Amino acid sequence: MKKENIGPFFATLQAANPRPETELEYTSPFELLCSVLLSAQATDVSVNQATRRLYPVANTPQAILALGQEGLEGYIKTIGLYRSKARHLMETCRILVERFGGEVPRTREELESLPGVGRKTANVVLNVAFGEPTLAVDTHIFRVANRTGLAPGKTPLEVELKLMKRVPSAYLLHAHHWLILLGRYVCQARKPQCWQCRVAPWCDYQPKTPAPAR
Ligand code: SF4
Numbered sequence: 001m002k003k004e005n006i007g008p009f010f011a012t013l014q015a016a017n018p019r020p021e022t023e024l025e026y027t028s029p030f031e032l033l034c035s036v037l038l039s040a041q042a043t044d045v046s047v048n049q050a051t052r053r054l055y056p057v058a059n060t061p062q063a064i065l066a067l068g069q070e071g072l073e074g075y076i077k078t079i080g081l082y083r084s085k086a087r088h089l090m091e092t093c094r095i096l097v098e099r100f101g102g103e104v105p106r107t108r109e110e111l112e113s114l115p116g117v118g119r120k121t122a123n124v125v126l127n128v129a130f131g132e133p134t135l136a137v138d139t140h141i142f143r144v145a146n147r148t149g150l151a152p153g154k155t156p157l158e159v160e161l162k163l164m165k166r167v168p169s170a171y172l173l174h175a176h177h178w179l180i181l182l183g184r185y186v187c188q189a190r191k192p193q194c195w196q197c198r199v200a201p202w203c204d205y206q207p208k209t210p211a212p213a214r
Helices: 003-016 029-038 044-054 061-076 082-100 108-112 119-129 139-148 156-166 169-185
Strands: none
Touching: 003 169, 029 044, 029 061, 029 082, 029 119, 044 061, 061 082, 108 119, 119 156, 119 169, 139 156, 139 169
């Protein structure tokens, strides 16, 4: 994507959705961290269904620890890989209590020291909970960045670093959500809906998908 197209690309996404938000439901950095940990290879809808029952009962590291592994599994067993997620979450809660006074740390290094927290999860927490201009490259962003020519790369890290360089600073805070939503609902993996895509004029992808015949 040519440099001069990047501004209009994001201005269009911003005009359609000025304050994009995560679809995960949370009311604190700790709830967000838990929800992101639970959402690996699961849908946000399935995570929200579980956490709507879990958080009213336990939404602090201390309260989750008090549930115990089995108690926690009871709340999240509708989510894929729930056993290993419960294990990671219990361990994360223990570390949060022992090393961070029960608070979610605000640096990438500290976040990545938690079990099950990789670069992507750390970026989501930094961006969504703490308002840092980070970009967590998930499967949707990876696809959109490559397909549109915005930030082509072979690995999520390569795409992330390119996005950090190419996205104008005015759009960095919300770029993560705009790109995820674009990938989830319009620029879908199997068939991008180019015929009804707002950013088509600035996207490199060719040939654009035509509207289905009626
Ligand atoms: S025009 Fe097509 S390929 Fe480009 S972002 Fe939109 S849906 Fe994706």
